[in-house]
Amino acid sequence: MSAPSHQPAPSSAPRSWALCLGTMLVMLVVHLGSTALWHQRLPDPLATHWNGALVADGAGGILTHLLAGSFVLVLLGILMPFSARSAAGSRTGAPLLVGLGNALLVIIGGMLLSGLIGQLDAPEALGTSMDFRVLIAVLLLGIGWGVASAFLVRAALPAEPAMSEHLLGEPAAATVAFTPGTVISSTVRMPKVLLLVLGALIAALLVFTFTTRTEGALVNWSLLPAAVIVLLASVLFLSGRVVVDEQGIRVYGGGLVKLLHVRPEHLVSAEHRDISPSEFGGWGLRISGAGVAFITGAGPGVIVQRKRGAARIYSVATTEDAQKMALVLNSLSTTNPL
Known part of the structure; x- marks a missing residue:
């Protein structure tokens, strides 16, 4: 049979x-x-x-x-x-x-x-x-x-x-002994299609700034700061570097600006699973009923539950990064019980 x-x-x-x-x-x-x-x-x-x-x-x-x-x-x-x-x-x-x-x-x-x-x-x-x-x-x-x-x-x-897979790899209860000095870093970037769309949008704003004839300069040149804002927002909120170490987990928007830092004393638990922008309202730095997310696309992620406040959600580059980060964060949380 x-x-x-x-x-x-x-x-x-x-x-x-x-x-x-x-x-x-x-x-x-x-x-x-x-x-x-x-x-x-x-x-x-x-x-x-x-x-x-x-x-x-x-x-x-x-x-x-x-x-x-x-x-x-x-x-x-x-x-x-x-x-x-x-x-x-x-x-x-x-x-x-x-x-x-x-x-x-x-x-x-x-x-x-x-x-x-x-x-x-x-x-x-x-x-x-x-x-x-x-x-x-x-x-x-x-x-x-x-x-x-x-x-x-x-x-x-x-x-x-x-039914979506709740966890990848080991169960959430699994932990590893945290070694001081351990640092796990994962660099995430926006999807290529979104990069192309944003690039085209910025280019269009610049073209219209210098080609549109208006009754006053304000309407014309208002497009230029809009292009700058779109560029800065794209760099800071649609790409970054997620770091896990003895200070907890945090993400650096654009690799420069620290965002969404959860310290060890505020940790409850962490899990790793696939996430998608639709769960949290889109790409970038998002606030929804599920928590505050830094999400760059569908793929592996780390979801961190805190002692107070909503969860924090981070996109990471690979499933292996997500697994290691969740295990280290769960190990850190056991040293800071409720």
């Missing part, structure tokens, strides 16, 4: 990709097609920025308009399914990310369309307003399609979520 074969659990990833890329392509066709169809009725330059009252206060060439809109749509269309993949198997994470992404794609594409309609036959772009009827229509359409997408992704998931 042959042993029963194990069938792989259904995955929502193919459906997530199909829905997000399909929505992205439709909105790209609307964006590029409407510009090509109406280009003779549009002013030159075109509006590229609107204020809080949805009135155009910045303008640029038609190429800037096409590239800016396409960049945002492609960015969302690719980033959302990548994010949903890290939440594969979650009955809330993946559907929520896909639904939110598709809703944003429709709404942003609709805003670009309403901006064009508001400029039709106008002598100049500055001072024109977005078409509110189109905005209301795309807002409702975006919400509806976002909800429908979330249900479609959820339907592709198994009826019962797969």
Whole structure:
């Protein structure tokens, strides 16, 4: 009698990709097609920025308009399914990310369309307003399609979520004798796809800073500090070095700034297991109901329970690093009982 074969659990990833890329392509066709169809009725330059009252206060060439809109749509269309993949198997994470992404794609594409309609036959772009009827229509359409997408992704998931492995290697009770002077260091970096996305975003902000014509310098140059902030935040909160030694566990954001330090006297226990951004609300330094996390992607991690306060969660480079760190931290905690 042959042993029963194990069938792989259904995955929502193919459906997530199909829905997000399909929505992205439709909105790209609307964006590029409407510009090509109406280009003779549009002013030159075109509006590229609107204020809080949805009135155009910045303008640029038609190429800037096409590239800016396409960049945002492609960015969302690719980033959302990548994010949903890290939440594969979650009955809330993946559907929520896909639904939110598709809703944003429709709404942003609709805003670009309403901006064009508001400029039709106008002598100049500055001072024109977005078409509110189109905005209301795309807002409702975006919400509806976002909800429908979330249900479609959820339907592709198994009826019962797969049980995740609680611990890797030895049980949590296992300890090792801690030797003073022991130092375990693990360097973590952001996923390559996220690095590319952030690099493209910073480049786009710099390009728009120097190419967008506005009524005042404030709107134009406000993009430059935004680029600097994105760069610094990316370095400090999306890469770092996790260290475990006789002082406990801590992470250095960007390898420089100390974050999330748990000292031995505050330790209760530590475990090592695979973690994903969907558990803690995304990449980087995150705060959620599960605790405070420094997470750079799906993979091995160390979860530290404290005597007071929420848990601390750290991404590490390898499963071996996670195992060693958990064992050392559990050894340290036994020397500092409650």
